[in-house]
Amino acid sequence: MAVIKPFKLDEVREALTALGVAGMTVTEVKGFGRQKGQTEIYRGAEYSTNMVPKIKLEVACADAVADRVVEAVQAAANTGAIGDGKIFVLDLGSAVRIRTGETDDTAL
Amino acid sequence: MVRAMRLAAGGAAGALATGAAWAQDAALQSPPAAAAAATVDKGDTAWMLTATVLVMMMILPGLALFYGGLARAKNMLSVMTQVGAVACLAMLVWVMYGYSVAFGPDVSSGLLSNFVAGLDKAFLSGVTPASQAATFTRGVEIPEYAFVAFQMTFAAITVALVLGSVVERMKFSAVMAFAAVWLTIVYLPVAHMVWAASGAFFKLGALDFAGGTVVHINAGVSALVAALMLGKRLGYPREPMPPHSLTLTGVGTGLLWVGWFGFNAGSALEANGSAALAMINTFVATAAGALAWMLVERARGHKGSALGFCSGIIAGLVAVTPAAGNSGPFGAIVLGIVASVVCYFAVAWLKPKLGYDDALDAFGIHGVGGMVGAVGTAIVYAPSLGGPGAVDYEMGAKLVVQVGAVLATIAWAAVGTAIAMTVAKALAGGLRPSAEVEHEGLDIGDHGERAYNP
Secondary structure (H helix, E strand, O other), X not given: OEEEOHHHHHHHHHHHHHOOOOOOEEEEEEEOOOOOOOEEEEOOEEEEOOOEEEEEEEOOOOHHXXXXXXXXXXXXXXXXXXXXXXXXXXXXXOOEXXXXXXXXXXXX | OOOOOOEOOOOOOHHHOOHHHHHHXXXXXXXXXXXXXXXXXXXXXXXXXHHHHHHHHXXXXXXXXXXXXXXXXXXXXXXXXXXXXXXXXXHHHHXXXXXXXXXXXXXXOOOHHHOOOOOOOHHHOOOOOOOEEEOOOOOEEEEHHHHXXXXXXXXXXXXXXXXXXXXXXXXXXXXXXXXXXXXXXXHHHHHHHHHOOOOXXXXXXXXXXXXXXXXXXXXXXXXHHHHHHHOOOOOOOXXXXXXXXXXXXXXXXXXXXXXXXXXXXXXXXXXXXXXXXXXXXXXXXXXXXXXXXXXXXXXXXXXXXXXXXXXXXXXXXXXXXXXXXXXXXXXXHHHHHHHHHHHHHHHHXXXXXXXXXXXXXXXXXXXXXXXXXXXXXXXXXXXXXXXXXXXXXXXXXXXXXXXXXXXXXXXXHHHHHHHHHHHHHHHHXXXXXXXXXXXXXXXXHHHOOOOOOO
């Protein structure tokens, strides 16, 4: 799972496709870390939005390629500025392909 | 130029200029040349019919979108419906008794005729396709129905403007009750005072080409009083309440600007040079206002904003309204700039400082911009500044008249609004919806709909 800058999504998808990753789930999310939100001003009334729009990316992959997936996301989503996001690696208990009932690695 | 509202002797005009009609004319301040000789020009008539529907476009959809976009998504339909519904109510009030009270034949009491006209033209009694209304040119008149319809749209937009301060927290039923009372005791007398030949401000020579006093100061001050009586929106100013669609506000701004040519140039009541002057002024004062607002934002260390652009446009339009045919183009530009700067500080500094919740800045822009325009008109009217005033124009004396008319309008609007809000509260069983409804939004609470369904 990774949280990245929205405009980096295409590059990350291309990098993962090149690695053979066959699918991903993308969600538009909001959050904050070190990067703070923008200040919006309407007729002088200032609203500081604490939350910054981000993209949450969920990719399930075999343990064997996990490191390379992490590297690819890290390289593709990097701009060098704060707010580039984070990558979290989680163990998945199991996976099932709904259409066929295949499980675990063959389901990915 | 002052809007001379001498109406050609009732329904019997032209053909039957009876002795009674002449006696009535004689009671007016400035009976022009023989009404019987007055002609109706097809060009003037065509322009007035066009101008009337342009003003209608300012209300629906112009003002409805402009205000609606500034509100939160959960109140979009409520704002648009309130704007449209009070405008419809105003149209019905206008033909029933509004036109007569504002522009009908004088009442016999000289004192009372300073404030209202009589009910002789209630239900448009005596108005026919053949009856005529005066213009500013002797011997030139327009069909009375065209005048009735044109003035009707002014009443309709003015009451809708007032709502800008109270949206998002006033019940639909209370809004309608308020509108009926407000039109009757505030709009009609003020329109009479400023524009009818027997009106108090008219006789003093107050300059108000297209409604800076009647429409904008009147609506703006009423909006402030209504907002103060109603109280703040739940969560204001703690919670952010940003506009839900500046796109629609931008669309509404464009419709307002285009419609305003009907409002201002139509107020010449003829298709002539005065209308053309009003038109060019309505272009350039507005353009200057739009850019000035954005420059003030930059000077204050902010970004020049789209809402600032729209707000500057409205401030410029409001300020040039009384001056439209009473100023040269460069006087109008100065007026647009000054109004924009003053209105910026009214909404961005004065409002938070005083803490009232004028939700969509009806007072901050229409009220304040209207005052700048009304007082400024006395300045830009001067021939030395490019205005159309006579060579012996006395600016000082006119300034006194303008300030007097502004102060009197403020007082009238404030008192009348306080009464109208009190009556509305009694009639509608309270002014505000329950806290729960206000929280959920008035779209669902008052109308049972949502503006946007996924």
